[in-house]
Amino acid sequence: MEGGTGAPLILLPSWPQIWWEFKRVLPPLAERYRVLAVDFRGMGSSDKPDDGYDKKTMASDIHALVSQLDLGPVNIAGNDVGARVAYSFAANHPEATRKLVMMDSPHPFAVFEQIPLLPAPGTYDLENPARAVHPWWFAFNQIPGLSERVFAGRYGIVQDWLFDYLAADRTAITAHDRAVYTAAYDSADALRAANSWFSSFATDIADVGGYAPLTIPVLGLGGISYDFLAAFLGTAAPDATVLKLPNTGHWIPDEQPEETVRHLNRFFG
Numbered sequence: 001m002e003g004g005t006g007a008p009l010i011l012l013p014s015w016p017q018i019w020w021e022f023k024r025v026l027p028p029l030a031e032r033y034r035v036l037a038v039d040f041r042g043m044g045s046s047d048k049p050d051d052g053y054d055k056k057t058m059a060s061d062i063h064a065l066v067s068q069l070d071l072g073p074v075n076i077a078g079n080d081v082g083a084r085v086a087y088s089f090a091a092n093h094p095e096a097t098r099k100l101v102m103m104d105s106p107h108p109f110a111v112f113e114q115i116p117l118l119p120a121p122g123t124y125d126l127e128n129p130a131r132a133v134h135p136w137w138f139a140f141n142q143i144p145g146l147s148e149r150v151f152a153g154r155y156g157i158v159q160d161w162l163f164d165y166l167a168a169d170r171t172a173i174t175a176h177d178r179a180v181y182t183a184a185y186d187s188a189d190a191l192r193a194a195n196s197w198f199s200s201f202a203t204d205i206a207d208v209g210g211y212a213p214l215t216i217p218v219l220g221l222g223g224i225s226y227d228f229l230a231a232f233l234g235t236a237a238p239d240a241t242v243l244k245l246p247n248t249g250h251w252i253p254d255e256q257p258e259e260t261v262r263h264l265n266r267f268f269g
Helices: 026-030 055-068 081-092 110-114 146-151 155-165 175-185 188-199 201-208 226-236 257-268
Strands: 007-012 033-037 074-079 097-103 218-222 241-244
Touching: 007 026, 007 055, 007 081, 007 257, 026 033, 026 257, 055 081, 055 201, 074 081, 081 097, 081 201, 081 226, 097 257, 110 201, 110 226, 146 155, 146 188, 155 175, 175 188, 218 226, 218 257, 226 241
Parallel strands: 007 033, 007 074, 074 097, 097 218, 218 241
Antiparallel strands: none
């Protein structure tokens, strides 16, 4: 989805969403920028090849798009998987990057290997706003072929749980939104592609170990995963500004659209 004029701004969505995630922030951002909300490799209507789901390769796809459209250096922002691809874009294509915003997710790094197998008590109590988050899907989505066999045709069950579990405001993602996302992921091929974003974590962790710290301006916007994001940016972009949005879960553009626009406008200028 594209709109607006001005300096180019690339928006990369989260899992398990598509470009529709940015529907509330696209119109106001398009008043100042040429905004492109991109379904990257494996997402939505984009191609779902057999391989290439490491974030470095996915970032090269975005770089090819930027080059093909002759956009010049771009501002880039992403949520969740989109944040991981956006960071890889900045790390691998600094000449094409003006500023970077990462929302509520770090790029895979060594801390991912230290996530405990067992959740803390109360982790899955959706009525407790202070609950800890245990990303069990990081491991489950790496099991070859299982998710496709278990969830194809009924993925909405998983999505509804995830949207509620990672949200501070469950109503921010409406029934219509959820139907859009279910339609995008509810086939075996779509699930295979999305799971490949997770099964590439080992490659991603190895890659990030070879990246120099970013020197471009970087903003981190954290909700439920603020601590995780701040820990990553502390070494990956030491001069980054990392802000914690109050009363915000993982779905920042959905839960805090006005704040998202305010922070992006202020940071990108």
